[in-house]
Amino acid sequence: MGSSSEQQSSENYDFTFKILSIGDSGVGKTSLIASFISAFSQYSAPTIGVDFKIKFLTVGGKRLKLTIWDTAGQERFRTLTSSYYRGAHGIIFAYDVTRRETFTNLSDVWAKEVELYSTNQDCVKILVGNKIDRESERAVSKEEGIELAKELGCTFIECSAKTGQNVQQCFEDLSLKIMEVRSLLEKGSTGGKGHILKPQPAGNPGPGLRRPGPPPDCCA
Template identity: 70%
Template sequence: MGSSSGFGSGYDYSFKILIIGDSGVGKSSLLVSFISNHVDDLTPTIGVDFKIKHLTVGGKKLKLTIWDTAGQEKFRTLTSSYFRNAQGIILVYDVTQRETFTNLFEVWAKEVELYSTNQDCIKMLVANKVDKESERVVTKEEGIAFAKEYGCVFLECSAKTRANVDKCFNELAHKILEVPSLLEEGSTVVKNTILKQKQERQASAGGSCCS
């Protein structure tokens, strides 16, 4: 009875989230911190990695597939396909490294414009490493100004202390849930998954799928 709303899949919507930004700004740390509640010193991501997190936001069960891309130049050619069909994009910079902030508008924002297939996609600007307040070189005001200019939601956080990490992903999910076209995409993925599972079950049960 109760399972019909989730199409029997255990979640109502499936969303693809992308984390981008320079190498070393803490993209993987943010992700690991969110997924597992602890952060180790991580080696740089090679190419692309993704993790899946289930959470409930506003009464809806969500499956987030979160893609973590390498910041290094040599992996750039990979990135265009990862922008495809993303409902949320998180742009990360390190408040103690000005270059990582400058590169957001010189490199990353341009890539979003170039490759993002989704006009309604929610963008979020995340200032990481705020636990290093004494080493900060990018002010909060600068972050807010950038977010305003590019239409991003803005948040400061620390993957190390986990300050605002959950809030970052929860808020992004909330915003995605407010956009009808993104909801439509998110539920289509779920329906297709159910369909595929049904077909696979029938094929394995019947043995003669081609009759």
């Protein structure tokens, strides 16, 4: 019965949104997505270039299909991922609450990249402080996170990919905010059914890894 419901949700949905997760390497972007999609993995390998996952959920009475793009945080992959900002409906700015440099880099590096590459002027952003399960190692206060979120024009939430605390709420809040923006809602409309084209991997990148292909047409 569960699989039948899942099949139905994968065939029919009201909107499809492209979500981009950005931030320094090691802040837990891949783990946040994995926690939301299925289950947290203690040992997530660094993302090579760009990977993506798909999640169906119902929020605000609407059936949504989210394609969540997980970008590499390392400098050497930066040029590979710039094209994937195109057409994003929502952007997750992720940092590690135990590593202060990952917090300061959001305004010094990542916010500037969004300004440079994002094509949706009304794109919704959320600032996410991850790893609050390691409270004793905290280097960035919640108040500082709230203040930076105001500066960047983001909503704010702290969560733990490891325990799952606030992870579901993070994606639901972002989805609800996107649905409040008419221009994004129109771009995400599928008319009941829709498809997001997957990038074609070049060559054989190996198990579980995807190399960047052309951005999906429907997210342009």
